[in-house]
Amino acid sequence: MSARAPQSQRYGARVWRTFRHTQRAIVSLYIVGVLAVLALSADFIANDKPHYLSVRGESYFPVLLEYGVGLGVRSWPAELRNVDFYELAREADTAIWPPIPYSSTRVDIRSQPFKAPSSAHWLGTDHLGRDIAAGMLHGTRVSLTIGLVVVLIQATIGIALGALAGFYGGWIDLVISRFIEIMLGIPTFFLLLTVAAVFPPSIYLIMIILGLTGWTGIARYVRSEFLRVRALDFVEAARSLGGSDLRVMGRHVLPNSLAPVLVSMSFGVASAILSESALSFLGIGVPAHIVTWGSILSAARTNTFAWWLAVFPGAAIFLTVTVYNLIGDGLRDALDPKTALALEARGTEAAPVLQTPAVETA
């Protein structure tokens, strides 16, 4: 039953073509790519272990080795256990260090806390003497992961409930709609604060709460799309061919309703990153040893002379939130037939029509 595939491909291709005309969104997409690369390679850019170390006639690859140990396939050789690589590197023949020779959690004893940006610490150090550049890189990893995981949870719940409500209607729709209304009436950010504060700090807990509270937008979208699409002829046809409910929903209705969900998901990533940063900023939720953008920014609250603790992580949050918002915006313009036509005709940017960007704490 892939009769609809060619059409949806054409549709997808057209959306992509329009999307490409939105310069802002394309640039944003590249920026997200760069951020993702930074997040993935954070350990290779900033680490308190050298990439390569040749000492006493032996060669080591400590950074890679660390991954092996983490995966459980390798273990540290006895001579490298509990060793300070800075000390070891001094007697080494060659040591190749990452560009930032600190890890995000490493307290640099040689340096004082609250060092302003310098050649030793590009972006300065925090109240414990931890390197901010390394912390920023690690924060990229945390933020992008949170954005992705949260949005996946939200999309799963939102699509499932929205699909059920829209497809079956009746009392199922009534129950789910009531549930959505309840969720809308909850002061989400305050709930988030409460739960994150009373339970032991954990990054997974934050992801779960954000995921469980933020799905209403997607559910409402999917519900209305299903309501619209289920009455169309091709659904009727699939049904009369004997397709089960699940099959009709999954193979025929869902692909035709998915486009707006992507817009919501893009805004959802921005909003999740914003919420996590706000929580960390208030010093709630993320364990103290995990460095995030919000937690660096939080240190600036009480140490108002250390401008670098505020400027860099804040700029990173701003940039990331903005690019995800721009991508969502570009997607929406590309999906909207009215703006899409205008875009293709002119080949330039349409004025963005704003609906539901990530607005903080909403």
Added chain:
Amino acid sequence: MLSYLVQRIVLLAATFLAITVIGFTITRLAPGDPVELYFSGGLAGGDTGVSTDRLKNVERAKEALRKQLGLDRPLYVQYGIWLGDILTGDLGTSFKDGRPVWDKILERLPLTITLNAMSILLTFAIAIPLGILSAVRTGSLADQVTTVGAFMLYSLPSFWVGTLIIIFLCGGDYFAWFPSAGVRSIDFDPSWPWYQRLGDYLHHLAAPLFVTTYGTFAYLSRVLRASMLEVKSQDYIRTARAKGLPERTVILKHVLRNSIIPIVTNIGLLLPALIGGSVIIETIFSLPGLGYLGYESILQRDYPTVLAIFSAGSALALIGILISDLLLVAVDPRISFASRPA
């Protein structure tokens, strides 16, 4: 109209009950026994060290306290009691200092309301002219500047802007344009003439007000612009122009009035964000408002206060939704009470 209103309010009440059940369950199931907290110095501070010979007395006292707070009963009974108290206007007693929660909230509420009311007024005062300007002169330099500016503004995290203001503009090592905390100067004197007192107050509120407002006005001005552009392309606008109405009348009377609907629906949706936003902004600027009280209470696990603020927040959100629905009917005669899904 009346029956619609009654129906809506009944439904709202049911939704509110469901939300309080969620809030209640979370605060009661949270790890950390309030009684233990009470005895470890949470309440009234002071007597924290207990010698071993008094331990038995302490156990007995804990038991008594648990009974007094009703914590020995099943959860649903506790909820019933709490709900009964709420409905009779009793929000309970703070775990932290033993004061009625009502008193604590009432002394913090005026500041938060003042701040948010000023913020909403300011939002509309800026967003509407800006949106009109942007929509009337589509594609002009002014339009492009406001478009980019608005996008930047509402992506700017308020906690970042707040922190930057504290660091660079509120004393510290740089400019000292604004006070960094509180609502009164250190040398505040009640005998000051009213304008000096008012000036002092506004000087303290200026920075928090800016941080509360910039995101919403940027957002709303965009919403208005989009809505006005849509209306501008309608036939009846062409008709209005064709019959020779001055442009001013066309824009202000015909376009604006029909574009105001999305703005109106947004008024209600702004309300629920206020509590969350207040937490952040009042914490940054150390303002003794409801949000700061909430933040403190959460950190101190003062559950009665947390639950009260949580409930107040959700009531506000629900009322916001109701208001925006009612306003919608008021501004748009095409929408009738009967046909709207409840």
